[in-house]
Amino acid sequence: MPYLVYSSRQQQPWAEVTDRELMIGIRSGDESAFDELIRRKTGPLIQLVTRILPDREEARDIVQIVFLRVWEKRQRFDERWSPNTWLYRIAVNLAIDQLRARKVRDRSSRPLSTHLRGLSGGHGRGLAELEHREVAAIFERLAVGLTEKQRLAFLLVAVEGLSSEEAGQILACKASTVRNHLFAARRFLRRELSRLYPEYLPGRSDPRS
Numbered sequence: 001m002p003y004l005v006y007s008s009r010q011q012q013p014w015a016e017v018t019d020r021e022l023m024i025g026i027r028s029g030d031e032s033a034f035d036e037l038i039r040r041k042t043g044p045l046i047q048l049v050t051r052i053l054p055d056r057e058e059a060r061d062i063v064q065i066v067f068l069r070v071w072e073k074r075q076r077f078d079e080r081w082s083p084n085t086w087l088y089r090i091a092v093n094l095a096i097d098q099l100r101a102r103k104v105r106d107r108s109s110r111p112l113s114t115h116l117r118g119l120s121g122g123h124g125r126g127l128a129e130l131e132h133r134e135v136a137a138i139f140e141r142l143a144v145g146l147t148e149k150q151r152l153a154f155l156l157v158a159v160e161g162l163s164s165e166e167a168g169q170i171l172a173c174k175a176s177t178v179r180n181h182l183f184a185a186r187r188f189l190r191r192e193l194s195r196l197y198p199e200y201l202p203g204r205s206d207p208r209s
Contacts, residue, residue, distance in 0.1 A: 019083040026070070027077045038067055045091050051155050052095040062098065066091045082166060089170040092152065099148075142192045146185055149173070153181035154189075 014022060014036040022040070025033030045066060049059040069090050077086065143151055149171060156167040157178065164175035164182070171178065 020079055023074075023077050023083045023086075024079055027074045029074070034067075034071060037070070041087060045087065048088060048155075048160060049091055049095050051159060052092070052152070053098060058098070059095075062091065062094050065094055069094075082169075085162075085166050085169045088156070088160075088162070088166075092156075092170050096148065096152075138197065141196065142189050145188060145192065147181075150181045150185040150188070153178050154185040157182050158186070 014025065014030075014033050017025075019040070022033050022037055026037060042063060045063045046056070046059050049062045050056050053059050053062065066087065070087065077083075146154070152171060153167060156162045156170060157164060162170075164178040167178045168175040
C-alpha cells in the first residue's frame, strides 16, 4: 500500500492551529488540513501501534489505514471530542484486530525501560543500562500473563501518558475499569519482575558488577 505523505497543498496557517481546529478543517473537506494532520500525527501513532504490534513496517501500514479511516469518517468528528482520543481509538482497534488475526495476543513490542524501572521501585540501575532489545525481551516475557485490556491500559496510561478517562474512551470502558486494569497490570508485572529478575529489585547487587 503506498504511504500517505503530506504535500505541497499544505498551507502555513494550518501549522499554527490546534488539533481540534485542524480536525474541524478536515471535517469540512480541506485536504491541506489533512496533510498537516498526517505530518503531525504519523510519528506518535507509529510509536503507539509499534508498542502493540511487534513489526514496525506492519505498524506503519496500520497507521496508513488510520488516516484513510479518518478521511472517510471525517464528517463524524464531533468538536467536543479530543482529536488524540479519536485517533488513538481507531489505531488501537485496528492493532487489536491485527493481533487477533495473527493469534499473538500475548506478544508486545517496544516497552520503555523507564516503566520497568518504575516497577522495580525506581532502583533498577542494571535494567536501565540494558540495551533496548534486551529491555523489550524482558517486558515480553513479563507481560505474557496480562490480559489484552490490562496490557493496553498499561501502554495507554503508563507509557503514553493518557488519563484514565481518555484510555476508557479508547478501550470502550469506564475510567474506573481502566484504573482496575492498570492496577492489576502493575501488580502482575511487579510480581513477575521479582520472580524472574530479582537482581533488578531494590537491595540487590548490580547484575553487571
